[in-house]
Amino acid sequence: MASTIFRSLHSHPFLFHPTALIRRKYVILYCTMRSAQTQTATQEKVKPQVKVSPHSTQSKALEKASKDYEAVIGIETHVQLNTLTKAFCSCPYNYGSPPNTSVCPICMGLPGALPVLNLKVIESAVKVGLALNCKLSLNSKFDRKQYFYPDLPKGYQISQFDVPIATSGYIDLDLPLEFGGGHRKFGITRVHMEEDAGKLLHSEGGSYSQETAEVDLNRAGVPLLEIVSEPDMRNGIEAAEYAAELQRLVRYLGVSNGNMQEGSLRCDVNISVRPIGQLQFGTKVEIKNLNSFSSVSRAIDYEISRQVLLHSQGQDKEIVQETRLWEEGAQKTVTMRKKEGLADYRYFPEPDLPGVFLTTDYVDGIRNSLPELPETKRRRYEKMGLSMQDVLFLANDMNVAEFFDTTITKGADVKLATNWIMGDIAAYMKNEKLTINEIKLTPQELAELIASIKDGTISGKIGKEILFELLAKGGTVKGLIEAKDLVQIVDPAEIEKWVEKVLSENPKQLEQYRGGKTKLQGYFAGQVMKLSKGKANPGLLNKILLEKLNAKS
Amino acid sequence: MISTLQPPRSLSHFRSNPTLLLRYTSLKPLSSLSSQPVTHSTITDQSQSPNPPSHSQILSTRHSLLSRHLTATQLAESFLTRLRLTEPHLRSFLHVSDSVLAQARELDEKIQRNEELGPLAGVLVAIKDNICTAEMPSTAGSRVLEGYTPPYDATAVRKIKELGGIVVGKTNLDEFGMGSTTEASAYQVTANPWDISRVPGGSSGGSAAAVSARQCMVSLGSDTGGSVRQPASFCGVVGLKPTYGRVSRFGLMAYASSLDVIGCFGTSVADAGILLHAISGHDRLDATSSKREVPDFSAQFVSMNLLESKPLKGLRIGLIRETLDDGVDTGVTSAVRTAALHLEELGCCVTEVSLPSFSLGLPAYYILASSESSSNLSRYDGVRYGNRVAADELNSQYMDSRAKGFGSEVKRRILTGTYALSAGYYDAYYKRAQQVRTVIQKSFKTALDEHDILISPAAPSAAYKIVEKKNDPLAMYAGDIMTVNVNLAGLPAMVLPCGFVEGGPAGLPVGLQMIGAAFDEGKLLKVAHIFEQTLQNCRFVPPLIADEVA
């Protein structure tokens, strides 16, 4: 088993352990984490809160108690940067590559190997620091955080300790309307650069007598930004929206794919509960294994309930400083490890790397190249007169927003464009499981379509037909109208001919109409429209039809 | 003193060994070994000196090959023979390459085809075993890396190979460079060619002994607190520690990253300079390597015939007062004072200079070096390479692998360093030591603003007996007093033999340390070269091989 895992390395002449190292009891933790990961909800959007109640009999008491307590929540987020190569070597990183296929002496921590910083990491950190309204440290440095673990090849992680690259920022966000809406501003304590660790893989022993764990070092040395929030959040929704806004931000900046399932965006939540009015924080509990925004939200709300319940029952001593795991299956948090005193990481300045010095020119250059950020975009859309629901929908996805913006710059009406995008286009994307970049419709053609309807060239009905054609196959609005001869017919003489034909072919219905059954007007209109292959101008059609119906009565 | 030398009985067979009749051109027989007292003669009578100065083995190799006077194979064979004969007494190598002759033959074919030769073509180089070599084991003298062969060459090794150098083998050292005697190797104890009952110094003792005994022409060592300079002094060879950042550390197994440098050994100043030039320069694989241009050091080597009577006129030399204090052997002090007089003869203005922070260097060095080493050696956990002790659970595996893999000196430094970096002690130890380091850097800066070069002994004594300090680590640490400050300041320094003290069958060499301003290796080499070329009546060929090369 192990030898297959490491097979790719056997061509290297150095001595590599073919067998693995740790017996099962030390990897149980990883087994549970892995199984939990596979069940993770994949939705990116926070679902309305699942009702969390440890026991239904307690729920009422809990509800009452909740009013007397407040939760204090801070989040540490690890964002994996999508640089072409790892932080300190030239290995690429591709999620899901076979184990140990993207490694070299540097990221494996072989003797004599040295780290050299990928400058793209600094660029990404500066982008994120600026986007989070942080104060940048023009002189920062790397430090070594030391601990032993098999997924940490050097026995230390290159990180930043006392001088992070960015500090004291904030992030703005708007809560979705289904959660009550509202604007929030959460503080950012710091942003620092560090490297990722490898992964322990578990395998049954196979022919070996003992069950073993193996280390996959593909991820070792991949650059991360650790973003630490102030303890400004008060419930699961706020925390989940904070995480979602960070994801939006890093995607807008293009520094990470922000994918939670792949671990490109990982949230560790710190949470404590205190009686309202109390200044000092309660005992802090950390929650890990949150693989989606909904699990962030639900885990926090579960944990708040758990802690509030203990408080209200006078058992707050039971709340201890610990790390708890969110179990997606059971929808609850369980103890992972108790903290026995503070871990001493023996940080000291990384002697293999020079200090990180930023010039103001460099920072200004990056500042000037930043794209419009989600918050700015939302405020702009708001000023354009869009409802908050429209604003959030459009700004949520950078590509949707860009599609919308381009459509507008091509002259389309703002409200009409919004309606098309949020309506039929969104529905199509959802059904076909496509992103807006994958559909064949271009913003140019959407603008054209909207214009063609507005100026009466085609009817709204025809417009819809053309839309689906454009979405699936592409092409131009003009081309489709021409090819299919879809131009609306506004010639009264022609419409009159169709009306007369329909009336003459339906003498019975005509008689009924004239006998007082005026509802039949719709039937006649439908028949005429059918005859015109949908091209008759509906207004004109109805006008002429009414004239004819009522003419000889 | 020198004339009374007899080779050790055990080596008397050297004389009759026919393979040794092949004389290496650069090691010309000396006309006499007169015991006339050292005089501070003027340059004018140098030409009549009976002792020709040290030659560059690199340049004569090149000359021999290009003139077809000798083949690379002949040269390699003569060195390998000497290596084989001396190695049982010295044990300077942990691994000897089996492809030296093949490479030499390949080179000879190139010469026959009149192909262009690299500047190090045919030069036989030994590499300290903490420097990675792709085709040879690299253990750093530690059990924890027993049998480990790296997948890549260190940048310095790669450059040597690219320039035509032939790697002879890997030399012994104190485990991971931690020691001053080479006794802390997990594999063997290396003897000093001048007296095989004595240590060669350390930690690059194998590289120094190998050059001294002409088992190779030049060698690479590493210098974290004096590990090139002190063994150079003990073994009577030239040792050059470049400025921090001058040579890439990529492939040097880290001991203390902010202090470690790869350095050069040679039997002449020119060889050390040529080798340094070969390995210097920025390396994109080492972020701490300097982008400064590397000057052509050989331009500094002025031919003897062209020297004026006072070739170093106006050069300001500072003799560091604190290095001549109590605790330094009188023989060493007098050799260094004699060297100072010699420099005056050459036109230098020698004055004493005080570095008040000098004595702070040793404790600061041991805190910083231990702290960094405690971190650098964390990777030897038995997980990915090297020795692993199978264990039931993770902590035991770590503990057993490290307990069995590391020797006691390494453990001592890991413990010291871990302690110094621990929460609550960091400020009192690590941070304070960094502050001392800054003070030392400043005081060197001041002294070097007023002087071109600073001089001192390279060590407080000449080579001492094996085992003498093995169980007294503090006494051994104290021996580094002359050298550690230079590493803390990151400055270049060289040690070259300047005289002898009594001891052993032939006397024991004493090294003079010259310290220069950052990246001013050129000036050091120039002064050292003139010093070497004008030094009278000293011949630094150890008795072990004196017969053969004489």
Ligand SMILES: [Zn+2]
């Ligand atoms: Zn790599």
